[in-house]
Amino acid sequence: MAATTTLRPTAGPLWRARRWASGFRERDTWWAFVFIAPWLFGFIVFTAGPMVASAILSFTDYSIIQTTHNVGLHNYKLIYDDPYVLKALRNTLIWTAMYVPADMAVSLFLASLLARIDRLGAIFRTIFYLPVMTPTVAVGILYLLLFNGSYGLIDRALALIGINGPAWETDPNWIKPGLVIMLLWSVGSNVVLYLAAIKNVPQHLYEAASMDGASAWRRFRDVTLPMISPTLFFTFIILTIYCLQVFDQVYTAFYYNPGNAGGTSGDATLFSVIYLFQQAFVYFHMGYASALAWMLFALIMVVTVVQIVVSRRFVYYEGEAR
């Protein structure tokens, strides 16, 4: 860090430290701090401070209403014993494991078709993006109506081709697949992202591959996929973080009993953030909810690190020596 302002870091650590500190005496530095001041203030008040506060709260039974006590590790022990936490975690991980690959596969499929039909592609791209603009609450309500087991559109359509559709919204085994299908409606932004990435692949690579007699599939597998792998990797991480925190659509779709704790569908809609939200703002167990938040944070960190470690090997960066 110290080396960043140093132009020629050649003369030993003390010289460098002095050089670095002298940066504060420059007028430009003060200008820079004036420019970043709003962010710095916001960062301290709305991010760094709250993180510390949240960590402290997680060791208390803070609830706004009652007096607060220091409860030590009690909240974390409670997490360990709370069966709903385990259910919420399980549901969230399963849902994420279902949604992320599905989203990536559908987006990649649509984007690679779009890339091949130049001019018409723009129209289709617009159509695929429109659902992304729909408010998430509306997506939740549409799920509620379209996937209804007795009169919803999906089951009616399945009946037309002779399939007896499942009770999407009450059968615990079908809730997550139904939600995945509904949320796949908004794959549009990934389609756009992948399409841009595919169009950036240098054309001469395809020409060279064709010259070598590579089939369309081989060109896709051995040219397109490696060349867009940084984008795939990026969306893999971002989508996972987003999925682990899913809230709006599920909270809306199961509004009459969000999380469905103890409900007919066997807690299948209890997701981590829903449980956390309820603990914090419905029951005002703010200390416990803070501990849950840190658990969620740890989970996201672990999952992200695992993803980075595992998928690094599959990502190809152009111009990077390996």
Next chain:
Amino acid sequence: MTSLSQSVRADGPTPDVPPVPPVVPAGRPSRRRPVNYVTRGLFVLVLLFFSVLFLYPFLWMVSASLKSRGDVFDNKLIPKTWHPYNYVQIWHAAPFLRWFWNSAYIDGLAAISVTFVSALVAFAFAYFRFPLRNFFFGCVLATMMLPGAVTMIPVYLIWHHIGLANSQIPLWAPNLFGSAFYIFLQRQFFLGIPREYFEAARMDGDNYFTMFRRIALPLAKPALIVTVLFEFKAKWTDLMTPLIYLHADKQFTIPRGLYALLGQWSPQAGGNGDYEWLMAAMVLSTVPMILIFLFAQRYFIEGISLQGRKG
């Protein structure tokens, strides 16, 4: 940091030209191999099929909003009897106009403030060299990865203690301090502007603020528009924050209002199942977003592609 050099190269010396190929390529692109017409036709067919799947929920929604109460679930695209009057009735059934206004002004304030403050900060990170710069920028990146759930409760407590927890202010005021994601996005853009432009402005005797206003902001217009649009859309859709802070119907934003209507009208909650009204409300709340997208499509596409350049 390959991303950095990549973006500099890709944004090129004229930063107001979008770094993404235009929506409709001019003329027949010669770089692409002519695709076999049969394959091409097949692709178009598959895409048409998917287009129907993607558009059908919209059509269903619009058609249901024009039906009578009993017909909503007949799942026919053309209503048996037309009830355009639904669109009049919802204005009486709920303070809908109020919600629209609330959303418009909250989201507008949020979008505009986050755009300009983030630009200011992003510019500093791109232009100045100062001690702790990389550390601070690391903080920006770390904030992007931080789940909102961790800070949600203490931030609520802050607003609670200054007595604003039941107001609309917490929905937009944090944006006055910029937002990590947009700072990152705009910094990428500012890095693409050649330094000479700024040095020239300095020669003309500009101070840093005038330079920022005269040179940096106009050149970064596409990035600014992207930020306004993204943030406006994000706020228009957000449900969780209004759920935490807004408790009286008069304060509601559109998503919070839709959520309240769902609870009020649906049979599970003892309502009459006025789904045709709910659908009308949903159509009305979706139409502005769709119009914004259709008019500003190029910026949305550009913004999304700009994000992808991170990797």
